[in-house]
Amino acid sequence: MSAEPTVETGQETPILEVRDLVKHYPVRRGAFGRGAGVVRAVDGVSFRIPRGRTVGLVGESGSGKSTTARLANRLVEPTSGQVLFDGADLLATRGRELKALRSRMQMVFQDPYGSLNPRMTVFDIVGEPLEVHGVSRGRARTARVTELLETVGLSGRDLYRFPHQFSGGQAQRIGIARALATNPDVIFCDESVSALDVSVQAQILNLLKRLQRELGLSYLFIAHDLNVVRYMADELCVMYMGEIVERGDSDAVFADPRHPYTQLLLAAIPGHDPATAKAKDRAVARGEVPSPSAPPSGCRFHTRCPFAFERCTAEAPRLRTSPATGRAAACHLLDDTSEGGPS
Amino acid sequence: MSSDVSTGARHDGQASPEPPDRPAAAPPARRRSLAEWRAGFTRFLRTEPLGAVSLVLIALVVLVAVFAPLVAPHDPLLQNRTRITEGPSAQFLLGTDDLGRDVLSRLIYGARSSMLIAVLTTAISLVLGTVFGVVSGYLGRTRDLLIQRVMDTIQSVPPLVLLLFMAVVLTPSIHGTIIALVIVITPSFNRVARAETLRIKEEPYIEAARATGAGALRIMTRHVLPNMMAPLLTMASLLFAGVIIAESALSFLGIGTPPPTPSWGLMLSEGVRYVEMAPWMVIAPGVVLSLAVFAFNLLGDALRDFLDPRLHR
């Protein structure tokens, strides 16, 4: 495979595209079980991952990032929406076909130890996808697992050791080897480095980058640490309370955040670029994130937004893509030029 | 794929001073996991001295049961009509019963039926209860509801009453006893297995396995089951003790192991009438039965302490 990723042409189908993904969880409210409501964990999320690229998903905890990833690979059934994997409708697929598609999308989790079964050897853990998808058996499987371990910087000597005999970084390498086993096209990285020490984080990030180069992988990279996302992502989606509030080229968003929430997030990074300094003064976090079972009216961010005005409490802004830059943001401040007054 | 580039490069350099590490990898590692078991066992013996004592007792009972014909000094069924209810002597170490049979030999053979029934009952209930519990806990919904209603139903009848009822339904025999005991014991394993499944289900490695594409059956057998062995083992040990008691109680009531076969419960019921004339007829089986039960309870207790990380303060 060529080291250079294919240049995205716009016509090409993205490896993964999600449209209007929604996940509502029913909840019992109050001490007497009356008045059932819903938590809108993910509420109409759309994005696409071009082949060989990395899309970063950022937001505070509880913003629905992780759920979005689990909806996209159907670990969790969406309430509604569409997932197109390499052009195929994932949500309409079942049985053997679904299993085949699953082998092409794998996941690396947050907790390096927790995501490895403590009773299984490295060989069993990394070999499990091979077994599940009937890829290889016997000697061939041993060889493949060894190869995978070497790919992620471990060795064949580790084959029959147990997870607790490894450091956190090594354990995460095992998780990555498992994800690579079936030669996937997409890997979902859900806070994959946030549980690791900073020095180890860099090693794992570099490993992921190298693997992307060598294997042509696409990533959905979820993190709350913006520095990490900035290092990894080509494109960025910012989530707040189950919705994407800003989307665009990673560098562009970091250089010039449009949405007040993005500005707030960036301002919180210590020693960040002065480009956001102007917002820093005003964009201080006001109050707590509201309860997801009772989201605020209008723009969900208006309770904390330093720029909120009347319209924000009444009307939810739509995510508008600017044709010129390809960037998108959902904020009334940004579209009052194109559409005057309430419609 | 491209990873061949790196590995291939290493294998091209056959002359390199660093020897390839791949071939020797497997055998020592396999042994290591065995060594881990052994290390765990030694640690158990050291931290749980009572557990060690119980293991010795259990080994003793099991060995005696298995090698009963070699160990027993007399034929357990042989009636010495001239030597009835004789006290302990050099010939009859624990005396004779009302029919002149050697009490010690009967105790030794009694261990056989007791252990046989306890082992079979515990093993069958363990398997059934675990399957029900894991399926119920992992798949949930209707299956859970159905299985748990059945278990609740069984558990709402006091164990011995249920056993009495089953005695009416089934012919008194060893396999009848086992069937009845299995019905009584299975819900306890089910309860443990289900609770453990509900806990394990939330572990990240279960989600990780689902993400690799593993199906429900595979997750239940490969991921859920191996991680609940500790509490199941503890439960098995405690219930084993309970089964020994229940079996002896049934024999005592005359609805368990049918008469000529020596059994501890039967010996106790025969002894009741001779309490004042031949107290050894009650004391000997009473003590042996209690010691056997004690050993398994002690083991269960020690296992619970040893395997429960929360108790290590």
Added chain:
Amino acid sequence: MIRYVVRRLGYGLIVLFLVTVFVFVAMTFIPSDAVDLMLADTGASEEQAAELRAELGIDRPVHEQLFSFLGGALQGDFGRSFYTDEPVMQLFLDRIPVTLQLGGLALAVGTALGVALGILAAVRRGTRSDSAIRGVAVAGLSVPNYVVGLLLLTVLGLWFAWSPPFVYVGPTEDFASWAQQMALPAIALGTSAVAGTTRMTRSSLLENLGSQFIRTVRAKGASERLVLYKHALRNSVISVLTLLGVNLGTILGGTVILEQMFSLPGTGQLIYQSVLDRDYPVVIACTIFYAGLFVITMIIIDVLYALIDPRIRAAREAGT
């Protein structure tokens, strides 16, 4: 709270219904017909046997038997004994006081002893007496309660030439005689409850003694004794209460043997004799009554539980 009790009662009824179904289905597996057994020695003809079967209603298919039983049960008729023709309900009600006295005493003895040992073990945790208590508790659990009864009888009979009275007298008629007759079986039955209660008391006391709440009480200057008995112990009651249910099952079952052994005319003796006589209507009804007894006690325990701990009350009322 009332809603919770009603829901618990409803669920209890479902369980009892399922027990009834289970009992009748199981009865179809009976190897030899009761009638054959009843008439075995009388030399009755095949015709007479068929007549008797029809009279007893056991010639019909199971589901019909089940429905007619349930229909009768709704009117308080749970069938009649094959032999004495007495209503089973009456037989059971006549004998239940003895069983309840015995069971209640045993539960009280076992729990009191268990809590006392548990407190002692918790106060002396880590010392030799702690492990000694643990050993004693496990030993108590290991001697089957009927063996305890037997050994007590043996020892008292041999060394003190004492045996319990053989005719049951109610506590109101002759309390001393009643107490004499009840004491041994109650102690024998109670031993099985000691081990679990000791362990539970010990661990929950240790947990509570380490809690934030207790530390606050201590900081306020309360004496160790006050801390232990007033505050920590009260919180431990809840966990001991949960064990009552488990112990109850064992003890109710245990009454069967001990009533027999100490010639107490209770329900345990009734069901045991009926099993030996193959008096099916009595066995069936008694099994269901025992389940009812157990279910009702569990409901009472659950309600007590909810009354003691307001947090649980809130959760129960909200949840399932």
